[in-house]
Structure formats: structure tokens, C-alpha cells
Amino acid sequence: MMKKILIVGAGTAGTIMAVRLSRTLSRKEWTITVLDKDENHYYQPGYLFIPFGIYTKRDVIRKGARYIPAGVEYMLAEAEQIVADRNRVKLKDAREIAYDILIIATGTTIHPEETDGMMENGWRENIFDFYTVDGAEALAKKLRDFHGRKVAIHVAEMPIKCPVAPLEIAFMTDWYFTQKGVRQNVDIDFVTPLSGAFSKPLTSKVMGHMLGERKINMVADFGTERVESGKLVSYDNRSVEYDLLITTPTNMGDALLERSGLGDDLNFVPTDKFTLQSEAHDNIFALGDATNLPSSKAGSVAHFQSEILTDNILSYIRGKELKAAFDGHSNCFIEAGYGKAFLIDFNYDLDPVEGTYPFPVLGPFSLLKNTRLNHLGKLSMKYVYWDILLRGIPVPGITSKMGMAGKKIPRESS
Ligand SMILES: Cc1cc2nc3c(=O)[nH]c(=O)nc-3n(C[C@H](O)[C@H](O)[C@H](O)COP(=O)(O)OP(=O)(O)OC[C@H]3O[C@@H](n4cnc5c(N)ncnc54)[C@H](O)[C@@H]3O)c2cc1C
Known part of the structure; x- marks a missing residue:
């Protein structure tokens, strides 16, 4: 009888897994299905260039189905709940899919509502994210008309996907206003919960140096408690005032994981950091931003993990030990x-x-x-x-x- 691998999420990780598995598995024994709730696939690294008019949304959006290889079933559907004990996924439209092996590749998204006052005190008026296409486009409009004075580039809490992206938006903001000849009218703060510019010491030093050269003021160890009108307030009662807040809100895994009892407190999937097997069930694997791994949440990581996971799924199918080990690259x-x-x-x-x-x-x-x-x-x-x-x-x-x-x-x- 045919067996099924089901991949939930057709973003970077899910799509590359579908491609790799379709080349590796015997079609006489295995069917591969990949599902996504969004018909579009997003090139998220490109969001960085939208606020500065370098890219538009046409550069970053394509139809996801185009990238799913022949022979793999693609479904436009939202997974509502994984019923792991019965090897089934319930869809929002009430259908159910049975699987033999499940791959969770549902990524992470921003949750501004997790920070008190962020949605209520000027969301998309003077508070913008650049982690969504809509946010990046709205920020582009705002930056065109912004004449000063205080810009705060902000990270609400870790982990976030692409942990260097807030640094990039800070450097680009400095460059943008310099090009426009108005940099002297703009103060830029870089507000982070980390103790330095980045989590790894040497990079933190190099980036901290660059922030200093660009006259971007670093506000470190800032655990954001709430957002007031024009002001960020930390748990230890410090505050940073802004006219424009460019924030990276709390990142969380999809609510599907919470509904399925498969996520941690931020809905990330507890996953073995070397084999990519889920900690809860032998036939469930996870990769990309959806996991709780200490590696970066980055497209490059999803790409590297897909190679390891393909080998480990083959071992799992053959009843062998999972030997391939992800090194966090x-x-x-x-x-x-x-x-x-x-x-x-x-x-x-x-x-x-x-x-x-x-x-x-x-x-x-x-x-x-x-x-x-x-x-x-x-x-x-x-x-x-x-x-x-x-x-x-x-x-x-x-x-x-x-x-x-x-x-x-x-x-x-x-
Ligand atoms: C501003 C920005 C800049 C970045 N820059 C870089 C960079 O320079 N380099 C780099 O390597 N990475 C970068 N990244 C990170 C990179 O985009 C992600 O790490 C990568 O896309 C992760 O892939 P993924 O498949 O895990 O998640 P995603 O690509 O986000 O895909 C998850 C998919 O799952 C689907 N999904 C979620 N829940 C469900 C559900 N319940 N049912 C059905 N479908 C579901 C979603 O619709 C989505 O298509 C950046 C990200 C951002 C936001």
C-alpha cells in the first residue's frame, strides 16, 4: 500500500523539502503532499529593500504552486490541528489527511499584539514593521514623507527570524536619510533586548562599531514592557521616545502548534537540534523557522537543514539510526x-x-x-x-x- 509524507507549509523549508524528497523517494511506495494556507510564496529577505524604494512587492511575491515539482500534490488549505496520536491533520475546511510521516515547516510570523500598547498607540501610523509586505510598503510611504526627528529601530524580544535584519534596517535608514540630505534632522536609536548589537560576541563588536560610525545610538538590554504614545518603556522603567518606531515585534510559531499541543510557549516545535526529529513523536520532523532550535531562523538554515532532513527521513523509512547531524550552519x-x-x-x-x-x-x-x-x-x-x-x-x-x-x-x- 502507498504511504504518505505530508509537509505542512510551502515556504522556503517546505518547498525545498518537497523538491528533495520527490527526487529521493520511490514513487511506487510514497506519495508526497504539501499544503499551504497562502497561494503566494514570499522572498522575505527582499522585504528589507521595499521601505527604501529599491524593491516593490513584485520582487518578493510569486505563486507558490510554480515551485512544487511534478508528482507532488499541492493543496491550498490551512492545517487546523495535528492529531499526532492518530497520524492525521485536520484542515480548516473540515477535511482530514492521514500521514505516515509529517514534516512541520510552518515558519514564524510577527505578533505586535504581544506587546502592550503596540497596536493601540499608532500601529501603521507611526509604528511600522518590515517583516510583512504590507508593513514594508506602509513604511516606504512613511519614510518618503518623514522629516524628523526621532526614529527608534526596535526588537521586542528574541528569538526573531533573520536576527540581523533590524541591524540592516538601521544601516539602511541612516543611508536613506543621508542620500536625501536630511540625516542631520534625524536621530536614530537602536533598541534591543540583547546586551550588544548581535548575539555572537565578535559580530556584536563589529556591528556595534558600525552603529557607532553611523551615529546610531545603541540602547541595549532593553526588555520592552509596553508602548505608550511616542514612547517605549522597559521593565526596568527606562524609556525611549520616538516620532517613528520601526519594530520587529514578538515572533511566534503558527497557532496550529498550540492547538495541536506540539509547541512551546512561543508555539515553536521542540526539535532535536541534530536530527530534526520532533521531540514528541518519532514520525514527525520539523525544520526552518518553526523549530525551537538555537540556530538562526534564516532561509540559509532552512536550506542546509533540508539536506540533513532528507537523509534522516530516508534512514527513518529504512528503520536505521538517524545519523545525519545538523551542525547549526x-x-x-x-x-x-x-x-x-x-x-x-x-x-x-x-x-x-x-x-x-x-x-x-x-x-x-x-x-x-x-x-x-x-x-x-x-x-x-x-x-x-x-x-x-x-x-x-x-x-x-x-x-x-x-x-x-x-x-x-x-x-x-x-
Ligand atoms: C525582513 C526579513 C529579512 C530576512 N532576511 C534574510 C536573509 O537575508 N537571509 C536569510 O537566510 N533569511 C532571511 N530571512 C528569513 C527567511 O525568510 C526565513 O527564515 C525563511 O523563509 C524560513 O522558511 P520557513 O519555510 O521556515 O518559513 P516560511 O518561508 O515563512 O514559510 C512558512 C509557510 O507555512 C505556511 N503556514 C503556516 N501555518 C500554516 C498552517 N496552519 N496551514 C498551512 N500553511 C501554513 C505559511 O503560509 C508559509 O507559506 C528574512 C526574513 C525577513 C522577515
């Missing part, structure tokens, strides 16, 4: 404005390293350095994402396991 461009960007590459154990990427000596990208080529790499990602990564086409030099050739461990982190 992540890499990320950090757009710095003025036509330059950084690139960082790290894993569970290593702080971002220095050197070249993806090839030793040849690069062409430089790690932990602000270069023009890195910026061109960041811009090229849009094409690489849609036409190469999402289609599961291997990229020479880009591997799930973090390689060390051409890299050196910075002294500060060894």
Missing part, C-alpha cells in the same frame, strides 16, 4: 547601505569566522568585512533564491556542513 549577508554589505558564516559552536566564502582565497565574498562584492551578492540572492535554491539545484561550495577551508577563527572567539 547559518550564513547571512548584512546590508550596510552605501552599496556595501557584510557576510557572516557560523554554526552551533563557532562564532562567525573571518576569511572568504564560499571558496578559499577565490571568495568572492569576504566574511565579517563590509564590501561591495558582498552587496552584489546580497542583491543576486533574489535570483539565486527563486531560480536555484528553491528548485533544489546544488550551488558549488555551498554545503549544509560548515566548511573551514579559507576561513580562520577570529582570535576573540577561540
Whole structure:
């Protein structure tokens, strides 16, 4: 009898898994179904460029079905509840799907309502996110007409997806107002719950230095308690005033996980950090932003994890030990404005390293350095994402396991 793998979520992680599994599994034994509640697929890294008029929504939205390979069933449907004890997923439209193996790839979204006063005191009037297309577009409009004075770039709480994105929006905001010739009328604060600019020490130092150079004031260890009109207030009663708040609100996994009893307190799925098997059920696996792993919530991570998870699903099917181990590998461009960007590459154990990427000596990208080529790499990602990564086409030099050739461990982190 045919068996079924069901993938819930056809974003970055779910789509790449569908592609990889469709190439790996025997079609005589397995059917693959992938479902998503949204017919659109979003290239989320592109949201960063929308507020500054560099991209529009046309650059970041395509129909998801286009990327699902032939032979994989694609369903436009919302998963309402996973009934793990019965190996079934209930859909919002009351249908039920039985599975033998379930892959959770439902990502994470922003929840501004989690912060007291954020929705009530000027949401999309003088408070904007850039983690949604609508938010990024509304912010673009606001920035065009903004004449000063105080801008606060804000992170409500960790973890967030793409943890460098708030730094990028800060650098880009400085660049944008400088280009317009009005930077002297704008004060920028960077307000974060972290003790520095980033969670990894050396990157934090490099980014902190860049914030200082750009005259962006860092407000660290700021645990946001509430938002008042024009003011952020912390648990220890400090406050930051703003005329424009660019926030990254609390990130949470989909409510499906809460309804299914499969999520932690932020609805992330407790997952084995090496094998990607869910901690609660042997036949449920999770990858991408939906997990509770300490790796970054990033598209690059979802891509690396998909390679490991494909191997482990094959082992699971064959009744073998899950051997493939995810090392936490992540890499990320950090757009710095003025036509330059950084690139960082790290894993569970290593702080971002220095050197070249993806090839030793040849690069062409430089790690932990602000270069023009890195910026061109960041811009090229849009094409690489849609036409190469999402289609599961291997990229020479880009591997799930973090390689060390051409890299050196910075002294500060060894
Ligand atoms: C502003 C911004 C900048 C970023 N920059 C970078 C970057 O430079 N580099 C990088 O690597 N990453 C970056 N990212 C992060 C990257 O986009 C995500 O990490 C990546 O998309 C995660 O993939 P995913 O499949 O886990 O989640 P997603 O791609 O978000 O997909 C989740 C899918 O699940 C679906 N879904 C959820 N719940 C249900 C349900 N109940 N039923 C059916 N379907 C459901 C959703 O509709 C969605 O399609 C950025 C993100 C943002 C917001």
C-alpha cells in the first residue's frame, strides 16, 4: 500500500523539502503532499529593500504552486490541528489527511499584539514593521514623507527570524536619510533586548562599531514592557521616545502548534537540534523557522537543514539510526547601505569566522568585512533564491556542513 509524507507549509523549508524528497523517494511506495494556507510564496529577505524604494512587492511575491515539482500534490488549505496520536491533520475546511510521516515547516510570523500598547498607540501610523509586505510598503510611504526627528529601530524580544535584519534596517535608514540630505534632522536609536548589537560576541563588536560610525545610538538590554504614545518603556522603567518606531515585534510559531499541543510557549516545535526529529513523536520532523532550535531562523538554515532532513527521513523509512547531524550552519549577508554589505558564516559552536566564502582565497565574498562584492551578492540572492535554491539545484561550495577551508577563527572567539 502507498504511504504518505505530508509537509505542512510551502515556504522556503517546505518547498525545498518537497523538491528533495520527490527526487529521493520511490514513487511506487510514497506519495508526497504539501499544503499551504497562502497561494503566494514570499522572498522575505527582499522585504528589507521595499521601505527604501529599491524593491516593490513584485520582487518578493510569486505563486507558490510554480515551485512544487511534478508528482507532488499541492493543496491550498490551512492545517487546523495535528492529531499526532492518530497520524492525521485536520484542515480548516473540515477535511482530514492521514500521514505516515509529517514534516512541520510552518515558519514564524510577527505578533505586535504581544506587546502592550503596540497596536493601540499608532500601529501603521507611526509604528511600522518590515517583516510583512504590507508593513514594508506602509513604511516606504512613511519614510518618503518623514522629516524628523526621532526614529527608534526596535526588537521586542528574541528569538526573531533573520536576527540581523533590524541591524540592516538601521544601516539602511541612516543611508536613506543621508542620500536625501536630511540625516542631520534625524536621530536614530537602536533598541534591543540583547546586551550588544548581535548575539555572537565578535559580530556584536563589529556591528556595534558600525552603529557607532553611523551615529546610531545603541540602547541595549532593553526588555520592552509596553508602548505608550511616542514612547517605549522597559521593565526596568527606562524609556525611549520616538516620532517613528520601526519594530520587529514578538515572533511566534503558527497557532496550529498550540492547538495541536506540539509547541512551546512561543508555539515553536521542540526539535532535536541534530536530527530534526520532533521531540514528541518519532514520525514527525520539523525544520526552518518553526523549530525551537538555537540556530538562526534564516532561509540559509532552512536550506542546509533540508539536506540533513532528507537523509534522516530516508534512514527513518529504512528503520536505521538517524545519523545525519545538523551542525547549526547559518550564513547571512548584512546590508550596510552605501552599496556595501557584510557576510557572516557560523554554526552551533563557532562564532562567525573571518576569511572568504564560499571558496578559499577565490571568495568572492569576504566574511565579517563590509564590501561591495558582498552587496552584489546580497542583491543576486533574489535570483539565486527563486531560480536555484528553491528548485533544489546544488550551488558549488555551498554545503549544509560548515566548511573551514579559507576561513580562520577570529582570535576573540577561540
Ligand atoms: C525582513 C526579513 C529579512 C530576512 N532576511 C534574510 C536573509 O537575508 N537571509 C536569510 O537566510 N533569511 C532571511 N530571512 C528569513 C527567511 O525568510 C526565513 O527564515 C525563511 O523563509 C524560513 O522558511 P520557513 O519555510 O521556515 O518559513 P516560511 O518561508 O515563512 O514559510 C512558512 C509557510 O507555512 C505556511 N503556514 C503556516 N501555518 C500554516 C498552517 N496552519 N496551514 C498551512 N500553511 C501554513 C505559511 O503560509 C508559509 O507559506 C528574512 C526574513 C525577513 C522577515
